[in-house]
Amino acid sequence: MDNKDETKSTMEIVNIPPIIATYRQALHTFDEKFKSDISSNLNKLKLMMDKLKADDLGFDQSLNDPKTWKKSNKAPCTYIEVFQNSLVNMSIFVLKPGFKMPLHDHPHMHGLLKVITGAVRIRSFTEYPLKEIVNSMDFASRAKHEAARIAQGIHKRRRLFAKVSQDSICHAYSETCILTPTISNYHEIEALNMPAAFFDILSPPYDTLIEEVGPRRCRYYYVTNEISTNVVELQETNVPECFYCDQAPYLGPLLV
Known part of the structure; x- marks a missing residue:
């Protein structure tokens, strides 16, 4: 490669829009071929998302x-689909002032959330056994058993203990929040003023299949009992009637 070609190649790398670089890293991070490196790849993805701005996403x-929200x-919520395949869902949610996205779960999923405008209060919970210590494999096994039970139509509403793992205000300059299949897997998000x-x-998206279980379904909860300052009891409930979305188009760079 001569100097001109090398300079051109370097410029092409430098000029990749941040959202395209993030998209490519997301596909790499959650590719089954690289699952042994999920921790380091997830951290790389987080650091890239930390730098994203609203303009990067159009x-x-x-x-x-x-005034838009007074029409x-x-x-109360606008959904913008950025990209989706069987591996990842990338989207933007916009909340009207004071609206709270209800407490919900993410079965067998990883998630990353980056505020790009305004500020939100995020309250996250991790399932918490009060009488026994269990590791992440036990959590995964329990979640799979629960999903199988529901897939078979045996739907007694879940009731579980959970520990508050995050309760903070996040702005456009805040770091990306992460949830895993076992940590901070339940959360609610409230816009401020x-x-x-x-x-x-x-990753994977909702409705994708859990092997031998069925599709991932989002379930909603409310805090039914305060056990201590940081441990609560959650009760599954119906989708709150106040939560519905309209849609808007993605206006950012084409993801390739």
Whole structure:
């Protein structure tokens, strides 16, 4: 390679839009071929997401205008699909001022959440056995058993203990939040006094199959009992009627 070609190659690498680099890293991170390196790849993906800004995603700034959310028949949440295949779902959620996305779970999933406009309060929970110590494999086994039970139509609503793993305000300059199949797998997200938007990566996406179990379903909960300052009891419930979304197009760079 001569000097001109080398310079051109370097410029092409430097000029890759941040969201495209993030997209490529997400596909690599969650590829089964590289699952032995999930921890290091997840950290690389997080560091890339930490630097993302609203403009990198072509974010429509009209959704950041409080007047937009005062229009009649405007849903309290706008969903923007950035990319989805069987491996990952990449999306943007925009919440109206003061709206809380209800407490929900992410069965057998990893997730990364980066606020890109406004500010949100994120409250996350990790399933917490009060009488026994279990490792991550036990958690996974328990979750798989629960999913199988529901797939068979035996749907007694879940009731579980959970430990508060995060309760903080996140802004556009805050670090990316991470959830795993066992840690911070339940969370609720509340916009503060202005519209707020966050970019989200989930893997695998909802509705993809759990082997020998069935499709991943999102379930909703509420805190039914405060056990201590950081341990609560959660009760599964119906999808809250207040939670529904409209959709807007993704306006950022084409992901290739």
